[in-house]
Amino acid sequence: MNVITVKNLTISYNKKPAIKGINLNIESGNVIGIIGPNGAGKSTLLKGMLGLLPFDTGEIKIFGNDINKSRKRISYIPQREQFDWDFPINVEDVVTMGRFAHLPIIGFPKAIDKTIVEQVLKKVEMDKYAKRQIRQLSGGQQQRVFLARALAQESDVYFLDEPFVGVDAKTERTIFALMKELKDNGKTLLVVHHDLGMVKNYFDKLIMINQTLIAFGDSEKVFTPELVNKTYGGRLTLLQKTEEFIV
Amino acid sequence: MDLLTKYLLEPVQYEFIQRALIASITIGISCGLIGTYIMLRRMSLIGDALAHAVLPGVVVSFIVAGKSEVALFIGAVISGILTVLLIGFVNRNSKIKEDTSIGIIFTGAFALGILLVSQLKQVHIDLSSYLFGDVLGVSTGDITLSLIIMVTIILCIILFYKQLLLTSFDPTMAMTIGISTTLVHYMLMTLLSMSIVAGLQSVGVILIIAMLITPPATAYLLSNSLKKILVLSSLFGMLSAVAGLYLSYHFNFASGASIVLVAVTMFMLAFLFSPKEGVVTKLIRRRGASRLVLIEDVIKLSYRFSGDENKTELTDKIANELGISNGKVESAIRTLIGKGLMNRVDGKCILTDDGKKYATRLIRTHRLWETYITKEKVTDMEHVHPEAEKIEHVLSEDIVDEIDEELGFPEKDPHGSAIPKK
Numbered sequence: 298m299n300v301i302t303v304k305n306l307t308i309s310y311n312k313k314p315a316i317k318g319i320n321l322n323i324e325s326g327n328v329i330g331i332i333g334p335n336g337a338g339k340s341t342l343l344k345g346m347l348g349l350l351p352f353d354t355g356e357i358k359i360f361g362n363d364i365n366k367s368r369k370r371i372s373y374i375p376q377r378e379q380f381d382w383d384f385p386i387n388v389e390d391v392v393t394m395g396r397f398a399h400l401p402i403i404g405f406p407k408a409i410d411k412t413i414v415e416q417v418l419k420k421v422e423m424d425k426y427a428k429r430q431i432r433q434l435s436g437g438q439q440q441r442v443f444l445a446r447a448l449a450q451e452s453d454v455y456f457l458d459e460p461f462v463g464v465d466a467k468t469e470r471t472i473f474a475l476m477k478e479l480k481d482n483g484k485t486l487l488v489v490h491h492d493l494g495m496v497k498n499y500f501d502k503l504i505m506i507n508q509t510l511i512a513f514g515d516s517e518k519v520f521t522p523e524l525v526n527k528t529y530g531g532r533l534t535l536l537q538k539t540e541e542f543i544v
Numbered sequence: 545m546d547l548l549t550k551y552l553l554e555p556v557q558y559e560f561i562q563r564a565l566i567a568s569i570t571i572g573i574s575c576g577l578i579g580t581y582i583m584l585r586r587m588s589l590i591g592d593a594l595a596h597a598v599l600p601g602v603v604v605s606f607i608v609a610g611k612s613e614v615a616l617f618i619g620a621v622i623s624g625i626l627t628v629l630l631i632g633f634v635n636r637n638s639k640i641k642e643d644t645s646i647g648i649i650f651t652g653a654f655a656l657g658i659l660l661v662s663q664l665k666q667v668h669i670d671l672s673s674y675l676f677g678d679v680l681g682v683s684t685g686d687i688t689l690s691l692i693i694m695v696t697i698i699l700c701i702i703l704f705y706k707q708l709l710l711t712s713f714d715p716t717m718a719m720t721i722g723i724s725t726t727l728v729h730y731m732l733m734t735l736l737s738m739s740i741v742a743g744l745q746s747v748g749v750i751l752i753i754a755m756l757i758t759p760p761a762t763a764y765l766l767s768n769s770l771k772k773i774l775v776l777s778s779l780f781g782m783l784s785a786v787a788g789l790y791l792s793y794h795f796n797f798a799s800g801a802s803i804v805l806v807a808v809t810m811f812m813l814a815f816l817f818s819p820k821e822g823v824v825t826k827l828i829r830r831r832g833a834s835r836l837v838l839i840e841d842v843i844k845l846s847y848r849f850s851g852d853e854n855k856t857e858l859t860d861k862i863a864n865e866l867g868i869s870n871g872k873v874e875s876a877i878r879t880l881i882g883k884g885l886m887n888r889v890d891g892k893c894i895l896t897d898d899g900k901k902y903a904t905r906l907i908r909t910h911r912l913w914e915t916y917i918t919k920e921k922v923t924d925m926e927h928v929h930p931e932a933e934k935i936e937h938v939l940s941e942d943i944v945d946e947i948d949e950e951l952g953f954p955e956k957d958p959h960g961s962a963i964p965k966k
Binding site: 349371379385386387390394400405 | 584703705712713714717720721723764768770772
């Protein structure tokens with residue numbers, strides 16, 4: 298079954314296309330890496346699929362529906378640097394946010410929500426730190442807390458933005474193991490990734506992007522020197538060149 | 545009746561003081577609560593802007609309806625919301641950044657208010673009481689209004705706690721689960737305008753921003769929990785408003801200014817002496833920490849040296865090794881003897897059994913930590929030693945045991961020295 302269908306998606310910032318004419322059919326039960334150089338539109342694609350950015354053309358369906366009908370079923374793990382780590386909030390409170398999607402507009406977390414929060418904290422081995430303020434954690438621990446928050450949301454699709462940046466070996470193992478477990482339970486994971494080193498180990502499929510879609514397919518097949526070169530090589534793509542003329 | 549009771553109770557017999565007290569308490573709570581979110585969302589500037597921008601609304605309401613609290617409330621809130629909309633409009637439709645557009649719009653609105661007051665002679669608004677506040681001139685209508693405002697604010701914060709929390713901490717996630725950040729923003733702006741209206745009469749437009757951000761900032765220095773900050777912040781707001789009122793009554797100080805100065809004094813106290821973050825507290829703690837490092841270094845070295853040295857020789861050797869004065873080493877030795885970690889025997893300084901245990905524990909921590917950071921590639925070998933040196937004084941025994949376990953109870957450290965067992 299198709300989890301996400303993207304048809305002819307174009308998103309621009311200040312009239313400059315960040316991604317252009319993207320078509321994707323994503324099936325469930327996969328860990329999919331989104332790779333490409335800086336400024337290739339990886340995060341834009343992710344945010345576009347999450348319905349966070351207005352798009353110029355195209356269509357996105359999640360479980361065959363408009364994104365607004367599937368919000369409970371998707372969760373997003375943002376890049377770590379976007380947070381105010383001094384915010385007066387502890388680990389447990391952050392993870393409880395994952396339950397907000399399931400609560401009515403006016404409604405408070407119940408016993409069942411608290412149990413789920415405890416469970417996911419154990420799963421990422423952060424239960425000991427439940428009452429810690431988030432600044433007082435290591436980078437890897439912080440990443441695991443946000444992973445736990447996504448797990449608490451019990452969604453079917455997980456969007457992760459650069460989860461492996463600046464984490465320790467233990468966290469890397471935890472994230473990897475969780476990705477595998479979620480996949481085995483039929484969940485779908487889309488992961489923006491920067492480093493080409495572990496690509497084949499981490500991802501079943503790859504979306505290779507540099508403003509336009511360069512390739513989409515099984516990692517084994519598309520992670521070839523030619524396609525990597527096409528994605529990363531030559532700083533100026535054709536699209537960027539034509540833009541220079543248009544602008 | 546002693547002097548203090550007289551000082552506190554005497555004013556309360558007057559009805560205008562009773563009104564002022566109730567007004568102060570409600571304003572302290574309203575501003576303290578809303579201000580917490582204003583601070584966390586880094587919107588202090590817009591708070592100040594709104595406080596000024598309600599003036600034209602206040603004047604227009606006066607022209608239309610005379611002195612009516614309801615009209616004043618409506619006028620002020622409308623003019624506040626219009627200002628927020630206008631700031632957003634300018635910001636979105638030009639390359640002007642938000643802080644600049646805030647500056648332009650609010651000063652414009654404020655100037656318009658002043659101009660209206662100065663031109664319309666039939667309006668007898670006492671401008672200075674709006675600008676600087678006059679808590680002693682609060683009317684019964686003002687009190688009803690600020691009570692209603694306070695209840696509304698408390699209800700909204702309780703009912704929409706999760707929306708306010710999530711949009712403040714992680715607006716992106718709020719959007720992904722379908723919470724409208726725009727809607728929450730405008731709700732907050734409406735509540736902010738309301739709390740400003742409540743504070744107009746007692747603190748005045750110029751200083752009301754202090755009531756919105758100073759008590760929350762004080763609370764923020766004292767706690768890491770949002771709920772506690774909300775409670776503390778209303779408490780501090782209340783305290784400063786009431787204390788300011790008394791100062792104003794007894795010494796005839798301007799009420800707005802006294803309230804704000806009390807709030808700022810409380811902030812300075814927290815800034816200097818807060819148990820976790822205080823500047824002075826940290827200084828004292830650092831002193832204590834460097835003293836601990838000295839004492840622990842002296843134990844370790846006494847353990848390493850043969851024990852045949854007399855006191856002077858030992859002091860010299862240690863001072864030489866650590867690159868510090870003999871006096872410091874002697875004072876550390878005195879402390880060690882005082883704590884029963886060291887004994888004077890025939891002019892020599894010998895570690896007691898407890899002292900030896902202490903030293904072994906330090907060495908174990910040091911060597912385990914070195915092994916750990918080498919294995920986790922935290923840093924390369926040449927830098928290992930100084931890193932371990934710094935951290936061995938702060939690692940708790942629990943953490944050391946955890947590291948030991950994680951490493952699989954190693955026998956030797958990266959330099960090949962034996963790691964003492966627990």
